[in-house]
Amino acid sequence: xxxxxxxxxxxxxxxxxxxxxxxxxxxxxxxxxxxxLMLLSTGLIIWWLTATTKKRALVPSRxxxxxxxxxxxxxxxxxxxxxxxxxxxxxxxxxxSMFVLILVNNLFGVIPPMSYPTMSRIGFPIALALIVWIVxxxxxxxxxxxxxYWKSLxxxxxxxxxxxxxxxxxxxxxxxxxxxxxxxRLFGNMFAGHILMALFISGGWYMLTSGGVLxxxxxxxxxxxxxxxLFELLVEFLQAYVFTLLAALYIAGAVADEH
Amino acid sequence: MQAVTVTAEGGEGxxxxxxAPIIPHPxxxxxxLACFAILYFVVAKKVVPRxxxxxxxxxxxxxxxxxxAEEAQAQAQAALEQYQAQLVEARAEASRxxxxxxxxxxxxxxxxxxxxxxxxxxxxxxxxxQIEAERQQAVVALRNxxxxxxxxxxxxxxxxxxxxxxxxxxxxxRFLAELESGDVVREKVGER
Numbered sequence: 001x002x003x004x005x006x007x008x009x010x011x012x013x014x015x016x017x018x019x020x021x022x023x024x025x026x027x028x029x030x031x032x033x034x035x036x037l038m039l040l041s042t043g044l045i046i047w048w049l050t051a052t053t054k055k056r057a058l059v060p061s062r063x064x065x066x067x068x069x070x071x072x073x074x075x076x077x078x079x080x081x082x083x084x085x086x087x088x089x090x091x092x093x094x095x096x097s098m099f100v101l102i103l104v105n106n107l108f109g110v111i112p113p114m115s116y117p118t119m120s121r122i123g124f125p126i127a128l129a130l131i132v133w134i135v136x137x138x139x140x141x142x143x144x145x146x147x148x149y150w151k152s153l154x155x156x157x158x159x160x161x162x163x164x165x166x167x168x169x170x171x172x173x174x175x176x177x178x179x180x181x182x183x184x185r186l187f188g189n190m191f192a193g194h195i196l197m198a199l200f201i202s203g204g205w206y207m208l209t210s211g212g213v214l215x216x217x218x219x220x221x222x223x224x225x226x227x228x229x230l231f232e233l234l235v236e237f238l239q240a241y242v243f244t245l246l247a248a249l250y251i252a253g254a255v256a257d258e259h
Numbered sequence: 260m261q262a263v264t265v266t267a268e269g270g271e272g273x274x275x276x277x278x279a280p281i282i283p284h285p286x287x288x289x290x291x292l293a294c295f296a297i298l299y300f301v302v303a304k305k306v307v308p309r310x311x312x313x314x315x316x317x318x319x320x321x322x323x324x325x326x327x328a329e330e331a332q333a334q335a336q337a338a339l340e341q342y343q344a345q346l347v348e349a350r351a352e353a354s355r356x357x358x359x360x361x362x363x364x365x366x367x368x369x370x371x372x373x374x375x376x377x378x379x380x381x382x383x384x385x386x387x388x389q390i391e392a393e394r395q396q397a398v399v400a401l402r403n404x405x406x407x408x409x410x411x412x413x414x415x416x417x418x419x420x421x422x423x424x425x426x427x428x429x430x431x432x433r434f435l436a437e438l439e440s441g442d443v444v445r446e447k448v449g450e451r
Contacts, residue, residue, distance in 0.1 A: 127291030
């Protein structure tokens, strides 16, 4: 504490303003860096997926094998397991698109020269969570009917007095908690992870250039920054997976015969 | 209120540079939706059908291979069963033929035996009959010869006259009858 206090005070920790990087224009309608990255990722993913599946080889090339592995993870590991082999195929394109889009954008967080996790801008997670929210409500209502869907929120066999409170709780979960947590979880992880890495790297650099004892501390900080980067890679994959998993879970709950 | 004034006066970045990070930027939100929509369209129309086709073809190839193997195994099993059935049949047939042959052989032996016995009996009977007939013939011939010789001899002794004798036959017959009855007196003949 005393060391930090004794150091020159011209170090400013990275903050919210680090994430505001408009490229074209300014304000609410500016084309920002994350928008560019989102477009880039979409283009890259479309190119990769169409290129690796063009040959449709039974004995796959490396690229096709990679695509198939990711596709298999979402198709069988998430969609089929959670939604069930009867109806899952309808939702595979949605879940697969969701997973690869989030994964690539998350990985942009540690891959130079992008070095920016798109999902740390809450507009993107909200957009994706909104799609999931609409989809699971629509498929639920298609399956059970408008009234039947709301009825299906309450589990069967409850004592009469419990039906209303449980219904209210389930309604809050269904309408509010699920989409909000879905968006916030992804945003929060990416935002916090990125700001933490920025802090470690810029702080380490500051200490390395300050001289004295701080050089050692700066070195240690950079080692930590490296470890944090590896950790961040894991989190990026995990968050893409969790988002997809929960989306599948919500859809599964909506189309399930018994709630 | 103070915070609002600060952000408004924020200079370079304006409101968005220092806005709370949970306030969505409208254009970013829009691009989030748009990019997902484009990606979803391509994935649903192209990528997933292709990958599903690969899955299906691969499954079909593997199952086809397995089916082929199963078929071959079934064919081999069928061939083995057929072979075994044929073997059993052949064995049964062989034993049947053997039995038949045995029975036939026994029958043939019995028939032959019977036949031989019958033949032997017939030959014996024929021989008997022949012997009897020859004996009869010999008796008749002998009787004639004896008669003739006797009369010749007697004629030679008593002369030619006796040959013409009408009683000649009677004499011979009587003589022979006596001869057969055994009371011939040799001395008498010898004396004559």
